[in-house]
Amino acid sequence: MPDSLATQTFREKLAADDLLIGTFLKTPTTHATEILGAVGFDFVVIDAEHAPFDRGDIDRMLLASRASGTAGIVRVPDASPAGILSVLDCGAAGVLVPHVTSAAMARDLVAACRFRGGSRGFSNSTRAGNYGRLGIWEYVDVCDAQASVIAMIEDPEAVDAIEEIVAVDGLDAVFIGRGDLTVAYGAPTPVADEVNNAVLKIIEAAKAAGTAILTVSPGGEDAKRLVDLGVSGLIVASDQGFMAQAAGKCLADLRQLSE
Secondary structure, three states: OOOOHHHHHHHHHHHHOOOEEEEEEOOOOHHHHHHHHHHOOOEEEEEOOOOOOOHHHHHHHHHHHHHOOOEEEEEOOOOOHHHHHHHHHOOOOEEEEOOOOOHHHHHHHHHHHOOOOOOOOOOOOOHHHHHHOOOHHHHHHHHHHHOEEEEEEOOHHHHHOHHHHHOOOOOOEEEEOHHHHHHHHOOOOOOOHHHHHHHHHHHHHHHHHOOEEEEEOOOHHHHHHHHHHOOOEEEEEEHHHHHHHHHHHHHHHHHHHHO
């Protein structure tokens, strides 16, 4: 078996509906990954959609996630099979794929992540294959068992088709993108009625299908409400956000010395 306990544990916990806490990584460095893993986050999301990561950056950060015992998920820029294959070969615990708007797209996403019944390209010489130490079929079975497939629901079309999307076999979880939904609906805030109604519809459909639910939350009462509704994966802040928050507080405290 490959040295990938974080990968295995993450998907098992998703299926068990355990509460998982993660954060985004926005800076291309291994240090934040190690620090946040050591703090005890269940997973980190390497944000290759909205931050400046190349394949080498992602490869190193996934290595750091394994070293620190936290699951490394990659938010890929799009649903292209080549991009998904790249991060899974590097040992990602799973992929977070933006703008999944239909059941057909969800099926294609699952197929790109699976060998059996899917279309994932084969090479066991990668980190995911323990650099060739896994035989062909052992590698196939390990990867198919461990790779988590998460669809981001962040468009009105996706909300309209949510029952069909969550019914797709092999889809492990949905991620509710409240920010994109707020913009798409032209709502004033992420807790406006139109966004909240969409969130409730997504949660209801996912729970009925036995599909795990993740989303971003600032914490506090918002997080408690989401967990009470059935969300089992919360992403809080980011490495950049934590750094800015801590630095800002420290600076403000020191500025008071001259007042």
